[in-house]
Amino acid sequence: xxxxxxxxxxxxxxxxxxxxxxxxxxxxxxxxxxxxxxxxxxxxxxxxxxxxxxxxxxxxxxxxxxxxxxxxxxxxxxxxxxxxxxxxxxxxxxxxxxxxxxxxxxxxxxxxxxxxxxxxxxxxxxxxxxxxxxxxxxxxxxxxxxxxxxxxxxxxxxxxxxxxxxxxxxxxxxxxxxxxxxxxxxxxxxxxxxxxxxxxxxxxxxxxxxxxxxxxxxxxxxxxxxxxxxxxxxxxxxxxxxxxxxxxxxxxxxxxxxxxxxxxxxxxxxxxxxxxxxxxxxxxxxxxxxxxxxxxxxxxxxxxxxxxxxxxxxxxxxxxxxxxxxxxxxxxxxxxxxxxxxxxxxxxxxxxxxxxxxxxxxxxxxxxxxxxxxxxxxxxxxxxxxxxxxxxxxxx
Ligand SMILES: *Cc1c(COP(=O)(O)O)cnc(C)c1O
Numbered sequence: 001x002x003x004x005x006x007x008x009x010x011x012x013x014x015x016x017x018x019x020x021x022x023x024x025x026x027x028x029x030x031x032x033x034x035x036x037x038x039x040x041x042x043x044x045x046x047x048x049x050x051x052x053x054x055x056x057x058x059x060x061x062x063x064x065x066x067x068x069x070x071x072x073x074x075x076x077x078x079x080x081x082x083x084x085x086x087x088x089x090x091x092x093x094x095x096x097x098x099x100x101x102x103x104x105x106x107x108x109x110x111x112x113x114x115x116x117x118x119x120x121x122x123x124x125x126x127x128x129x130x131x132x133x134x135x136x137x138x139x140x141x142x143x144x145x146x147x148x149x150x151x152x153x154x155x156x157x158x159x160x161x162x163x164x165x166x167x168x169x170x171x172x173x174x175x176x177x178x179x180x181x182x183x184x185x186x187x188x189x190x191x192x193x194x195x196x197x198x199x200x201x202x203x204x205x206x207x208x209x210x211x212x213x214x215x216x217x218x219x220x221x222x223x224x225x226x227x228x229x230x231x232x233x234x235x236x237x238x239x240x241x242x243x244x245x246x247x248x249x250x251x252x253x254x255x256x257x258x259x260x261x262x263x264x265x266x267x268x269x270x271x272x273x274x275x276x277x278x279x280x281x282x283x284x285x286x287x288x289x290x291x292x293x294x295x296x297x298x299x300x301x302x303x304x305x306x307x308x309x310x311x312x313x314x315x316x317x318x319x320x321x322x323x324x325x326x327x328x329x330x331x332x333x334x335x336x337x338x339x340x341x342x343x344x345x346x347x348x349x350x351x352x353x354x355x356x357x358x359x360x361x362x363x364x365x366x367x368x369x370x371x372x373x374x375x376x377x378x379x380x381x382x383x384x385x386x387x388x389x390x391x392x393x394x395x396x
Pocket of ligand 1: 053187221
């Protein structure tokens with residue numbers, strides 16, 4: 001799954017010049033992940049658990065650790081063992097509410113995991129049985145939230161009702177476990193008050209259960225900038241969380257956790273695709289929704305910042321809107337954008353697409369045989385949403 005690094009370059013155009021890639025090129029900016037992590041750890045008044053699913057590349061994991069990340073939110077036994085193989089000392093939290101028995105057993109016995117999420121009584125039974133009735137568990141009950149206004153609604157799949165959560169908390173405490181409550185407001189949630197409302201729901205559950213919480217986990221969902229989304233700064237989300245926590249009936253010893261994914265890594269990776277055929281304002285490129293551009297597809301329509309890297313010298317034209325088609329034979333393999341690029345885009349040119357460090361490369365499939373990609377490290381600043389910088393590459 002992980003590709004070897006081809007090399008480190010001063011910039012994306014320099015990497016393109018060196019390789020003239022005809023397959024997708026993933027460009028890692030580990031220093032950016034380090035800086036984002038350091039900022040988040042600095043601003044958030046609790047433990048920051050990185051949601052590994054968002055980008056499990058070991059280079060990125062190490063970059064986040066360099067920025068101060070010591071906790072990892074894993075959802076599968078493979079994520080647990082990956083994190084353990086990279087960080088022998090890290091605290092790993094197994095936050096998928098539905099786990100295989102073998103996964104619970106292995107996580108507890110072999111990887112030192114003590115924190116487990118759950119949202120049903122059956123899962124509590126499984127966890128207790130597979131850990132041999134361990135007395136050192138921290139069991140975090142995931143609360144269901146109503147449908148919010150995040151870009152990706154996560155309300156439909158997991159979570160206990162308030163009444164079920166009350167019972168689960170009491171049962172877990174009766175078993176001698178530490179307990180917590182968690183929720184996820186939805187991914188790319190631009191409304192800070194969503195956390196405040198969720199914390200009020202969590203507080204109502206904790207009061208009804210009459211159980212002192214050891215952990216309150218405010219989940220992920222912290223947004224980043226895309227060309228059509230300019231969320232408020234992280235500080236406003238933290239302020240809303242502080243207000244929500246202050247109103248809760250919690251003790252001094254209650255820990256505060258969060259589980260950001262996107263916010264830590266989106267800026268740290270971009271993708272270079274090559275234009276294989278231009279047809280009017282449609283560009284047929286060598287990567288698509290079965291590759292790194294899944295979220296740009298018909299379901300979510302994410303827009304990304306991009307820049308043109310020209311294969312030949314020519315007169316530059318002003319920006320115009322393009323849509324992209326991916327390489328597979330599926331009609332759904334289409335990214336509507338619009339992607340803003342200079343009007344002179346031509347076959348053989350490359351397009352760097354930014355903000356793809358989150359839910360980009362990790363979603364690649366081998367459908368239709370298009371699973372190849374190369375990986376490089378680059379040192380130039382990331383394309384920032386809303387800013388258009390255009391580079392020219394003259395063929396040798
Ligand atoms: C995906 C996920 C996250 C990370 O969400 P982002 O929106 O990327 O911050 C955190 N916690 C859980 C339980 C998740 O499923």
